[in-house]
Amino acid sequence: MAETLVVFDDIVKSFGDVIAVDRMSLDIRKGEFLVIMGSSGCGKTTTLRMLAGLDAPTQGEIRLGGHRINELPTWKRDTPMVWQSLALFPFLDVLRNVEFGLKMRGTDKATRRRKAMDWLERLGIAEFARRDISQLSGGQRQRVALARSLVTEPEILLLDEPLSSLDAHLKVRMQAILSGLQKDLGITFVYVTHSQSEAFSMGDRIVIMSRGRIEQIGAPVEIYRTPHNHFVAEFLGSSNIFRGRVVSVDGGLVSIETGRGRFRVTGSGAGTAQEGTSTVFVVGNDRMVLSQDRPADAGNFLEGRVIGEEFIGATVTIHMETGDGQEIRAQKSHGEIAHLNTNVGERIFASWQPESAYVLPGEIDGPP
DSSP states (O other): OEEEEEEEEEEEETTTTEEEEEEEEEEETTOOEEEEEOSSSSSHHHHHHHHSSSSSSSSSEETTTEOOOOOOOGGGOOOOOEOOOOOOOSBHHHHHHHHHHHHTTOOHHHHHHHHHHHHHTTHHHHGGGSSGGGGGGGGHHHHHHHHHHTTTTTEEEEEESSTTSSSHHHHHHHHHHHHHHHHHHHHEEEEEOOOHHHHHOOSEEEEEEEEEEEEEEHHHHHHSSSSHHHHHHHHHHEEEEEEEEEEEEETEEEEEETTTTEEOOOOOTGOOOOOEEEEEEEEEEGGEEEEEESSOOOSEEEEEEEEEEEEEETTTEEEEEETTTEEEEEEEEEEEGGGGGOTTEEEEEOOOOOOEEEOGGGOOOBBB
């Protein structure tokens, strides 16, 4: 395992009576791309600001490279941040924007110019060195902000929703640039976003936050396939969620009675289920099989009516509703549903294999 670079040790941050970060403990590894995500107000940006030195923890200790930094001023931390607004200086041209951090450190003019031009070359914008910031596109400004932060060769770079203002095609391009840059440099990136596509495409590990607390930390595939609790599963929206009562446990086969029938589960987490307890299990949207006819195997299936379609590039998410009002989502390729009638109001069946279901370990409540 990689060496730990940053430690948040039982951190609390309060603003008056409001607790923004609530007893957070988190290790950030050297050279990793860590993404912190959650809805607005969850504490993710406050976490980043405390690491940058812009906010001080109310309780607990933050260590960088083994040293306590709670009281260390921002300018002594070497934790540059790329802001959502970019915060470029409109009165300086591109080159002087990039040189700025080196100038503040007392670097001589020839050295800072050479280093600044080197970073502009690496990011493919050297030709704009003498342009005003106002003459650049959104993507070009993003690269200037990155060059300005990286020219000082920091050990860690903080990024606060830096792609939020870009058009969709530019976001994808900048995601590739950021990922490649981080891997090439080996610098630790701590990246805050509310965008799942950004988090899952770039992060080595993802931190999901809610109400100032960490709900789950893990690799993208782990978070996606095995959410720890109901909040994470609902926040991601990548799974259908079912609540029920465990009626039998036979080896690795668990039967769960729900308001929509009895379902069998053998997938991850099934070993945590206990007979007579209430529990929650999820089935990934992409694990659902759709058919116009009732499945021959009278196993895990639901009947519903199509209520809508959502097209996202090469995939389509079919939204259906069961008789008791639960919405079910199935994510399929265009080819997989070409033979189906998915017009609104059409009857449709969704089925899944027992091994495709996952019991949420954080949602076993005891006797119902």
